[in-house]
Amino acid sequence: MRVNLENIAIVLNEPHYPENIGAAARSAKNMGIRRLLVVNPLDFDLDRVLKMATHAARDVVEAMEIYDDLRNALAPFRHVVGTTARLGSRRQRVRNPRQMADELVSISRENEAAILFGTESSGLTNEQLRFCDFLVTIPTADFASINLAQAVMIVAYELYTANREEPQRFVPRLAARRELEGMYDQLRDTLARINFINQDNPDYWMLSVRRFFSRIGLRAGEVKIVRGICRQIDWYCDRKDEDGPASVPNGKHSPNR
Amino acid sequence: MRVNLENIAIVLNEPHYPENIGAAARSAKNMGIRRLLVVNPLDFDLDRVLKMATHAARDVVEAMEIYDDLRNALAPFRHVVGTTARLGSRRQRVRNPRQMADELVSISRENEAAILFGTESSGLTNEQLRFCDFLVTIPTADFASINLAQAVMIVAYELYTANREEPQRFVPRLAARRELEGMYDQLRDTLARINFINQDNPDYWMLSVRRFFSRIGLRAGEVKIVRGICRQIDWYCDRKDEDGPASVPNGKHSPNR
Structure with missing residues (x-):
């Protein structure tokens, strides 16, 4: 059983660099996610967005929804996952990307879910995190600051590959x-x-x-x-x-x- | 049991864009991999490399090894994994990134392993693939062309998070x-x-x-x-x-x- 990607959207809150929007669109498209929302982009230079999106993800960019308010952007979703690099005491449940994808297998059957990414420099504020049903933190070594589009890729990759049945290790037919x-x-x-x-x-x-x-x-x-x-x-x-x-x-x- | 990241190197063959080298360095550093080799970069503008690497991955860039011949670059490694997007009939074993990481848990105990990435536009040639012990293909939806640094990130992420509980199959030190x-x-x-x-x-x-x-x-x-x-x-x-x-x-x- 897999994630229903038709019900998944990537939401970028206040991205600073158009290149990251384009790279996020490409990553989403690579992994079968076609819905991208952008809230209050600092710079929305479509040429720079499209250059990183490449021709193949142009459709994702053209269908992209742009909002000026996060609350409005999230309004129609039935589940919201917030991404955060911050550690420390959390009031919310924190998952790693694989656990997140696993949860979304069931959730996405009948519910539109948004995966929310904060601004490059500082991530999601505590206020923004409150919109989230649970949080996901990408595990890292000492250097925890992941590029925005890279974080989108890891999350999208886990959503695309999530499959609750354990894959069997393949042993070929051997000689007698x-x-x-x-x-x-x-x-x-x-x-x-x-x-x-x-x-x-x-x-x-x-x-x-x-x-x-x-x-x-x-x-x-x-x-x-x-x-x-x-x-x-x-x-x-x-x-x-x-x-x-x-x-x-x-x-x-x-x-x- | 985890991958021994001290024995893992990322090898970029003929990358075209310095930004991709920098983003790959940052991704590697995020995931605890510190060794980066670059073979025949088309453009090696250090400023553009460092801008994408960010200050935190500067040490990875400064320790980066540059070669003009792939065979020489790979000579000291005891295991080589090639990355490829190409499907169709393959003569070599193909793994997905999770299976790759799982295999490297055992291999990396005693053996230096290189993960080889081809040039952005066309990937690894058949001749270059011959150096590889096995291949890894990142699963994608219809649009299979993943940005080079994004591919490095997914592979590095799987290597960093691989954790196997079962007793290890012992892989001895292999020939270089x-x-x-x-x-x-x-x-x-x-x-x-x-x-x-x-x-x-x-x-x-x-x-x-x-x-x-x-x-x-x-x-x-x-x-x-x-x-x-x-x-x-x-x-x-x-x-x-x-x-x-x-x-x-x-x-x-x-x-x-």
């Missing part, structure tokens, strides 16, 4: 034991033939090769690659043998392992 | 990219010599070999085993050549793959 043992036999013979492993006790020397491959979990196609290389080495050696037996000194020229 | 690329060069030459891969376009045929090894995560000692086998094949072929050149029909007897 039968295929592996055939490969090991062939590999042992080939490696012994080229004197990579000691011909007196090849199975002993194969232990590290087996350990190596078993750590991987080979697929059937990969077994075929390994066997194909062995076959090709054998074929090449056979061709050479037709030109006369090579003198292979046992134990000499062994590779430095 | 430098060692791996040396091995791939040797392997390519040897496999071309025995006609396992097409000599006309060996790098193309090496893709599946690279995919295979990167799925494993080779240790330095295992790189030596592979190179030892190559050396031994070469040695064996050289011995044979002394007995007279073999007639090797090109394209015939190619293994069934």
Whole structure:
């Protein structure tokens, strides 16, 4: 079950830089959110907004709603989430972005929800935070000040990817034991033939090769690659043998392992 | 258990805009990542970089490493994750950012890992993707083109917040990219010599070999085993050549793959 993005809007309160509005529009569009509200922008240079929005998010910018009052902007929403970097004692519930998205899976079914972002320099005031049903804080290292459009991106990303079913870790279909043992036999013979492993006790020397491959979990196609290389080495050696037996000194020229 | 951020670096390949470098530095710093590498920036206007980085991320910018060659930049890393927006049939494993962070919890214990981002307009080329052990794609709605610094933020955010409770799978210290690329060069030459891969376009045929090894995560000692086998094949072929050149029909007897 996912967030109903049709019911999600991004609300930027008093943004200072048109580039941030444009970048926020692009981020929202990337993550399937099409509704953007701007309240009291300090500078609304449409060229600068559109440059950062890029052509692909132009529709989000053109449908953008501009308000001069936050209360009016938030009026039609049935749920409001406030974003804040501030820590300390909070009267409101604080979530991280993943918990927020998880809550909005249910909430967004039937309710229009606004995610509210404060001005770049100082964020949301206590008064503005009061409009919010709960707060979300993006976890950060020591340096907590996240660029406005970056904060929009993280929130939008979590909303887009929220999915209550746990994704399963995918393990591909692996080669059967039968295929592996055939490969090991062939590999042992080939490696012994080229004197990579000691011909007196090849199975002993194969232990590290087996350990190596078993750590991987080979697929059937990969077994075929390994066997194909062995076959090709054998074929090449056979061709050479037709030109006369090579003198292979046992134990000499062994590779430095 | 969390990602060891001391072992994480952000690598920007050929970024076009200094603002994106600065915004990426700020995002990294927000999320506790302090190492930033830039390869062949188109425009490196330090004033514009620092303006977006803000004072708080100035240290990340000042410690930034600049390279003119991607292979050199990646040489010391023991794990490389490539970011890509491209969908369609991929030869490499693709993760979402959360899965990526989850894998890096184990990997970053003992291994320096680079997260590689391509140029703004077109991302990473196929050739650049070959350096990567796996790929990460940020999920998006229809409009898939994410701003470079926004992509860095999402990846950094997932790395910072990843927290795994289950017991760790142990990932040993892996071979450095430098060692791996040396091995791939040797392997390519040897496999071309025995006609396992097409000599006309060996790098193309090496893709599946690279995919295979990167799925494993080779240790330095295992790189030596592979190179030892190559050396031994070469040695064996050289011995044979002394007995007279073999007639090797090109394209015939190619293994069934």
